[in-house]
Amino acid sequence: MTNGIQPIRGMNDVLPAEIGLWQHLEGALRELVATYGYEEIRVPIVEHTELFKRSIGEFTDIVEKEMYTFTDQGGDSLTLRPETTAGIARAAISNGLLRGQKHKLWCIGPMFRHERPQKGRYRQFHQFDVEALGYEGPDVDAELIVMLARLWRMLGLTRVKLQLNSLGTPAARALYREQLVAYFRGHEAALDTDSRRRLGGNPLRILDSKNPDMQAIIAGAPLIVDHLDLESRAHFETLQAALRAAGIDFVVNPRLVRGLDYYSRTVFEWTTDALGAQDAVCSGGRYDGLIAQLGGEATPAIGFAMGIERVVELLRLANVVPVVRAPDVYLVTQGERAVSAGLALAEQLRDQLPQRRVAFGLGGGNFKAQFRRADRSGARLALVLGDSELERGVIAIKHLRGEANQIECPVAEVSARLEAALKE
Numbered sequence: 136m137t138n139g140i141q142p143i144r145g146m147n148d149v150l151p152a153e154i155g156l157w158q159h160l161e162g163a164l165r166e167l168v169a170t171y172g173y174e175e176i177r178v179p180i181v182e183h184t185e186l187f188k189r190s191i192g193e194f195t196d197i198v199e200k201e202m203y204t205f206t207d208q209g210g211d212s213l214t215l216r217p218e219t220t221a222g223i224a225r226a227a228i229s230n231g232l233l234r235g236q237k238h239k240l241w242c243i244g245p246m247f248r249h250e251r252p253q254k255g256r257y258r259q260f261h262q263f264d265v266e267a268l269g270y271e272g273p274d275v276d277a278e279l280i281v282m283l284a285r286l287w288r289m290l291g292l293t294r295v296k297l298q299l300n301s302l303g304t305p306a307a308r309a310l311y312r313e314q315l316v317a318y319f320r321g322h323e324a325a326l327d328t329d330s331r332r333r334l335g336g337n338p339l340r341i342l343d344s345k346n347p348d349m350q351a352i353i354a355g356a357p358l359i360v361d362h363l364d365l366e367s368r369a370h371f372e373t374l375q376a377a378l379r380a381a382g383i384d385f386v387v388n389p390r391l392v393r394g395l396d397y398y399s400r401t402v403f404e405w406t407t408d409a410l411g412a413q414d415a416v417c418s419g420g421r422y423d424g425l426i427a428q429l430g431g432e433a434t435p436a437i438g439f440a441m442g443i444e445r446v447v448e449l450l451r452l453a454n455v456v457p458v459v460r461a462p463d464v465y466l467v468t469q470g471e472r473a474v475s476a477g478l479a480l481a482e483q484l485r486d487q488l489p490q491r492r493v494a495f496g497l498g499g500g501n502f503k504a505q506f507r508r509a510d511r512s513g514a515r516l517a518l519v520l521g522d523s524e525l526e527r528g529v530i531a532i533k534h535l536r537g538e539a540n541q542i543e544c545p546v547a548e549v550s551a552r553l554e555a556a557l558k559e
């Protein structure tokens with residue numbers, strides 16, 4: 136397309152030829168969360184910009200440089216959601232869902248971040264998101280992780296590994312923060328611009344830096360595990376014991392801080408060695424303070440988000456072949472009267488055989504061309520209705536796979552004959 140309208144960089148179309156693995160994954164996810172008692176919630180794709188600034192945090196990559204923010208006709212600053220925990224927390228508050236109640240929620244949909252597009256990193260991408268509101272854990276922390284381990288098994292994905300850390304309470308974090316600032320001030324000359332700016336705003340973010348030149352300094356920084364409050368330490372230890380009891384492999388990564396501000400206590404990330412630089416497939420953690428910070432009543436909570444594109448890519452690399460359901464029957468017609476009789480017959484069959492898929496050969500054409508289309512559709516049987524069949528009140532049933540034989544039956548018997556033939 137030279138003169139036409141271009142797609143937006145980093146925003147992909149998912150074509151029918153590619154949709155099979157998406158549906159396979161989405162089906163598994165829906166089944167999984169239903170088993171564990173989660174309910175679906177749908178929230179808007181746009182929210183007030185303020186929501187993301189106050190939740191994700193001002194000194195994060197997302198808020199500093201990745202948000203799609205615009206002013207609408209009414210003069211409000213709105214943002215396309217870069218993630219959906221904030222929106223779900225906002226929805227729980229605006230709809231009065233909390234008041235001491237608990238909710239186990241999930242959501243799926245597009246997210247928007249203005250990042251540099253590359254394989255596995257897009258500007259519109261999709262997340263599957265789970266949030267448990269009102270649960271203090273660590274039982275729910277363990278259950279979420281066990282649920283994800285079950286998903287990888289269901290999908291046949293083996294190249295995913297779990298990292299865990301605890302960020303402690305806000306108070307423990309504040310103490311740790313002081314130590315971190317002191318450490319990085321001692322190495323200020325070696326910090327990159329981003330990190331220098333973050334030193335004042337949120338020094339924990341420096342640990343999250345992806346700049347290779349920063350890794351040596353980060354490696355020498357004090358560790359948050361050494362500064363955990365007693366309760367957070369107990370929480371973290373109980374979680375680890377539960378995971379060990381469930382046979383879940385994990386490593387504690389004391390430098391895992393996650394790129395968003397609202398986390399406290401448990402944080403985790405599943406990574407893979409199969410996708411190159413874009414190695415995070417699913418990450419999450421506790422955000423016990425977020426809901427109060429957004430004006431709701433204090434509610435402990437935990438959640439995670441999974442990158443759908445990255446998991447789809449893992450499925451593709453693992454040669455998972457989605458089951459694509461072809462039509463069972465393909466109706467071929469010839470002649471004007473046969474077309475209208477055929478359309479009516481196809482509707483009748485869809486009523487009589489609701490479990491079966493009936494395709495109608497739209498657009499007509501000669502028998503040969505129509506049979507080619509019927510064959511390509513993957514259908515097992517073709518029904519043939521021409522003017523001569525119409526006059527005699529019969530229809531032909533032709534097997535398209537294996538031994539091709541053709542029988543004729545009265546129109547009134549066709550659904551029973553079809554069902555019998557499909558069961559053969």
Ligand code: ATP
Nearest residue numbers: 250255256257260394415416417418440441442445
């Ligand atoms: P990364 O380290 O890859 O930037 P992140 O820490 O920014 O990931 P989160 O905000 O935790 O990611 O989002 C959860 C998941 O969403 C990630 O683990 C990843 O699978 C996926 N994800 C995040 N950003 C993108 C993107 N731009 N394109 C595709 N998937 C993404």
Ligand code: MG
Nearest residue numbers: 196197250394
């Ligand atoms: Mg990121």
